[in-house]
Amino acid sequence: MVNTSVDLAGLRLDNPVIPASGTFGFGYEFAELYDINILGSISLKGTTLAPRFGNPTPRIAECTAGLINSVGLQNPGIDAVLSEELPRLAKVFRKPAIANISGFAIDEYVTCVEKADKAEQIGLIELNISCPNVHNGGMSFGTEAKSAYEVTKAVRAVTKKPLFVKLTPNVTSIVAIAAACAEAGADGISLINTLLGMRIDLKRRRPVIANVKGGFSGPAVFPVALRMVWEVYEAVKLPIMGMGGVSSAADVIEMLLAGATAVQVGAANLVDPFACKKIIESLPAEMEKLGIESLEEIIGGAHNG
Ligand code: SIN
Numbered sequence: 619m620v621n622t623s624v625d626l627a628g629l630r631l632d633n634p635v636i637p638a639s640g641t642f643g644f645g646y647e648f649a650e651l652y653d654i655n656i657l658g659s660i661s662l663k664g665t666t667l668a669p670r671f672g673n674p675t676p677r678i679a680e681c682t683a684g685l686i687n688s689v690g691l692q693n694p695g696i697d698a699v700l701s702e703e704l705p706r707l708a709k710v711f712r713k714p715a716i717a718n719i720s721g722f723a724i725d726e727y728v729t730c731v732e733k734a735d736k737a738e739q740i741g742l743i744e745l746n747i748s749c750p751n752v753h754n755g756g757m758s759f760g761t762e763a764k765s766a767y768e769v770t771k772a773v774r775a776v777t778k779k780p781l782f783v784k785l786t787p788n789v790t791s792i793v794a795i796a797a798a799c800a801e802a803g804a805d806g807i808s809l810i811n812t813l814l815g816m817r818i819d820l821k822r823r824r825p826v827i828a829n830v831k832g833g834f835s836g837p838a839v840f841p842v843a844l845r846m847v848w849e850v851y852e853a854v855k856l857p858i859m860g861m862g863g864v865s866s867a868a869d870v871i872e873m874l875l876a877g878a879t880a881v882q883v884g885a886a887n888l889v890d891p892f893a894c895k896k897i898i899e900s901l902p903a904e905m906e907k908l909g910i911e912s913l914e915e916i917i918g919g920a921h922n923g
Pocket of ligand 1: 640
């Protein structure tokens with residue numbers, strides 16, 4: 619009998635598989651399809667202080683081996699998330715969930731995290747400083763070490779829950795940004811958010827996406843994400859939630875070998891709503907095939923020797 623459980627900054631997960639924010643709603647929507655208690659945890663839809671309608675449509679462009687999104691952080695705002703969405707989730711999910719928090723100013727991040735900190739079912743805060751689809755916020759905090767440090771430090775002061783910072787790959791050195799977050803008191807790093815991309819509609823000769831550019835994700839980005847997880851693991855001694863194009867149990871194991879402690883599954887949920895279930899159910903057989911008794915023992919294993 620293999621052991622799939624991992625310790626994520628003090629949170630014991632039955633397995634390391636977590637649906638990524640923005641690809642799994644607030645979780646309860648999927649409870650109609652299967653028992654979501656098989657998941658390691660759930661990273662909830664990205665949440666801001668005020669409700670947001672999101673970006674103009676079209677917001678999605680399909681690509682070979684992936685897709686581009688420009689959703690623009692559509693969400694009902696932190697108060698509605700805590701008072702309406704979270705109680706709905708609590709009815710069907712008995713495990714700690716992850717609050718994914720975005721903002722446009724440091725005090726917005728702080729207020730949101732202060733509120734999320736009081737919610738019992740929130741077991742971990744994921745500070746999103748990497749959304750490529752909004753101006754004056756989101757990714758702009760995550761593209762400079764100084765601003766990444768400042769927002770992480772400010773938020774650290776208002777929560778004792780495990781604090782992970784979600785980073786963008788659209789930078790010269792993701793390692794430098796991760797190191798700044800570690801110095802500011804983060805408990806872990808989530809990476810990677812989407813890669814900035816675009817498509818052009820050949821018939822209209824115009825960009826497919828109304829906002830022109832968006833974030834590219836899906837299987838095509840997996841090797842890029844894996845490389846960045848590898849680099850951050852070597853440089854920063856914090857647990858990592860690895861994500862980017864993960865779509866199989868083998869991908870999960872590869873992410874752990876590169877240095878991830880937990881693994882988020884994103885675009886795969888949009889292709890197949892049962893993707894996380896299939897990955898979790900096939901993990902034990904994949905481990906047995908590879909002679910792995912415990913997932914915890916292989917974290918960062920590809921760095922040894
Ligand atoms: C979005 O809502 O535009 C995507 C969120 C993200 O990439 O962080």
